[in-house]
Amino acid sequence: MPQLLMKAEKLILGYPDTTVGFGMFRTQRMGRKLALKGVSLELRQGENLALIGSNGSGKSTLLRTLAGIYPPDAGTINTFGNSVQTLFNMGIGMKPELTGRQNIMLMSMIGGKTPAEIEEMIPKIVEFSELHAVIEDPVRTYSRGMAMRLSFAVATSLQPEILLIDEWIGAGDENFRKKAQKRLTDMISGSKGFILASHNTGIVQQYCTRSLWLDKGDVIAVGPTEDVIPDYIAKSRGQTIAPVRLPDTARKIDSKTSDAVPTEKLQPDPAVKDAPKPSPPPKPANPANRPVVVQRGVAKPKPQDP
Amino acid sequence: MSISSFFEGFKNVSLWWRLAWADMNQIYRRSLIGIFWISLSFVMFVGVKIFIFSAVMGDVDIRVYSLWVIIGYGVWQFITSSVTDACTVFINARSWILGTKLSYGTFVAQNITRHMIGLFLISLISLGAIFLYKYEQSWITLSIIPAIFVLMLNSVWVHIVFGIISTRFRDFMHLVRSIMHVMFFVTPILYMPSQIGPKAAILNYNPFTHYLAIIREPIVNGRISELSWTVVICITIAGWVAALALLKTKLRNVVFWI
Numbered sequence: 001m002p003q004l005l006m007k008a009e010k011l012i013l014g015y016p017d018t019t020v021g022f023g024m025f026r027t028q029r030m031g032r033k034l035a036l037k038g039v040s041l042e043l044r045q046g047e048n049l050a051l052i053g054s055n056g057s058g059k060s061t062l063l064r065t066l067a068g069i070y071p072p073d074a075g076t077i078n079t080f081g082n083s084v085q086t087l088f089n090m091g092i093g094m095k096p097e098l099t100g101r102q103n104i105m106l107m108s109m110i111g112g113k114t115p116a117e118i119e120e121m122i123p124k125i126v127e128f129s130e131l132h133a134v135i136e137d138p139v140r141t142y143s144r145g146m147a148m149r150l151s152f153a154v155a156t157s158l159q160p161e162i163l164l165i166d167e168w169i170g171a172g173d174e175n176f177r178k179k180a181q182k183r184l185t186d187m188i189s190g191s192k193g194f195i196l197a198s199h200n201t202g203i204v205q206q207y208c209t210r211s212l213w214l215d216k217g218d219v220i221a222v223g224p225t226e227d228v229i230p231d232y233i234a235k236s237r238g239q240t241i242a243p244v245r246l247p248d249t250a251r252k253i254d255s256k257t258s259d260a261v262p263t264e265k266l267q268p269d270p271a272v273k274d275a276p277k278p279s280p281p282p283k284p285a286n287p288a289n290r291p292v293v294v295q296r297g298v299a300k301p302k303p304q305d306p
Numbered sequence: 307m308s309i310s311s312f313f314e315g316f317k318n319v320s321l322w323w324r325l326a327w328a329d330m331n332q333i334y335r336r337s338l339i340g341i342f343w344i345s346l347s348f349v350m351f352v353g354v355k356i357f358i359f360s361a362v363m364g365d366v367d368i369r370v371y372s373l374w375v376i377i378g379y380g381v382w383q384f385i386t387s388s389v390t391d392a393c394t395v396f397i398n399a400r401s402w403i404l405g406t407k408l409s410y411g412t413f414v415a416q417n418i419t420r421h422m423i424g425l426f427l428i429s430l431i432s433l434g435a436i437f438l439y440k441y442e443q444s445w446i447t448l449s450i451i452p453a454i455f456v457l458m459l460n461s462v463w464v465h466i467v468f469g470i471i472s473t474r475f476r477d478f479m480h481l482v483r484s485i486m487h488v489m490f491f492v493t494p495i496l497y498m499p500s501q502i503g504p505k506a507a508i509l510n511y512n513p514f515t516h517y518l519a520i521i522r523e524p525i526v527n528g529r530i531s532e533l534s535w536t537v538v539i540c541i542t543i544a545g546w547v548a549a550l551a552l553l554k555t556k557l558r559n560v561v562f563w564i
Contacts, residue, residue, distance in 0.1 A: 016562050
């Protein structure tokens with residue numbers, strides 16, 4: 001059996017109540033909410049673990065807990081001395097008034113590198129981000145895409161042993177995206193193992209050997225991806241088919257798409273996303289076998305928002 | 307989430323120095339004189355005060371009064387910016403706290419560095435004033451070195467205590483801000499205690515009076531105020547006890563409260 005990289009046991013985590021005041025003088029009520037209810041997991045050398053589950057199932061919370069950002073109420077996390085890096089902090093630390101080079105310095109330091117190490121990394125980062133010409137200019141003069149390329153290049157140049165990823169990232173224009181995909185794949189193969197939280201079952205099947213299915217903080221299933229994902233797809237289709245209203249154009253594209261590779265073009269009607277799910281799904285708008293995919297990030301509630 | 311992990315952030319000097327410097331860059335971006343706006347706006351404020359108040363107050367020695375205002379207001383600037391920024395230290399670092407593993411001490415060190423840069427730029431002006439007025443200084447003036455260190459120590463506990471409390475109770479920071487506005491007038495900055503007669507005794511119950519005195523007395527009056535040092539040291543110890551208690555019990559909640 002390959003070496004253990006990370007082991008988490010019986011993690012319990014609840015968001016504390018943040019209500020202030022009482023009676024009519026009360027802030028928005030935020031009752032105590034249990035987000036992880038005894039989650040255990042293991043990550044072994046060479047293994048890629050996916051966290052899957054619907055919005056609010058606790059994927060991001062679990063990832064943040066594993067990263068050491070949220071302290072669990074109970075349970076233990078052991079990383080056996082392996083360095084852990086998160087890929088959900090892209091762009092944090094980007095200061096618009098500093099130059100590209102100064103930003104590389106700052107963002108890499110936040111990632112835990114020393115100035116000497118960063119000096120060595122800088123040429124490679126500049127080359128990868130294709131920003132030679134403007135690297136001494138303030139980042140505020142960059143286009144959105146350029147700024148994204150910069151933060152992506154920095155984030156993926158740190159070489160951790162364990163990588164935690166919240167949703168697969170795409171950065172920049174079509175050309176750069178291909179490069180980015182390759183870089184991400186390289187980074188993953190450079191790490192000993194990674195954990196990816198994602199809605200995208202296609203990505204999960206492509207990259208992850210094992211999957212852990214979360215629902216409201218409970219582990220529903222954990223095992224090889226090819227065993228877990230079919231059940232998950234079946235379950236989630238049953239749940240989300242009704243409330244998502246699809247635009248007509250998307251419907252046409254979608255009916256051609258196979259089950260396993262969901263498109264990400266579809267966007268739920270924002271007015272509908274919070275509506276309670278009707279228990280027997282009303283059929284008319286939806287022929288039975290269509291995969292419904294919510295564009296990632298769009299309908300995702302952030303449980304940590306007060 | 308232990309106390310030592312909090313202070314871990316203070317060790318990464320090159321990081322918090324850069325962060326503080328980047329903040330300064332951001333505030334004074336694209337201006338010609340940049341951070342020297344701190345000095346300039348200080349000179350403008352103090353200049354006008356001295357001009358007006360010295361006329362109103364009549365029999366006061368202009369040299370003494372000027373230095374009194376310059377040193378007093380300079381230290382006050384540090385205190386008030388420390389106290390009000392302390393309240394938002396964790397709230398403003400929200401995305402950093404949720405997205406990175408940085409020790410929370412980093413943000414406190416970053417804030418205090420910013421205030422220290424401000425204090426430094428203001429003290430350049432004070433130094434200029436001392437030379438300009440040919441104000442005689444004795445060895446006693448050196449006592450401001452430990453005094454500035456004590457001010458920094460206080461700034462740290464204030465950041466911890468106020469930072470944690472206002473993260474949970476957002477009303478706290480508004481309360482603090484309002485109180486600091488009032489305190490400006492209840493603290494002898496623009497006037498000297500001798501000018502308000504018998505009411506001056508009340509000033510001794512204002513802790514800020516003593517925080518100013520440990521720096522201003524040696525420079526302006528060439529003496530060390532024992533009472534002021536005693537008060538300041540007592541508050542510093544009490545503040546640190548509160549800070550350590552909050553770090554131990556409440557720091558882990560900050561990430562959920564922000």
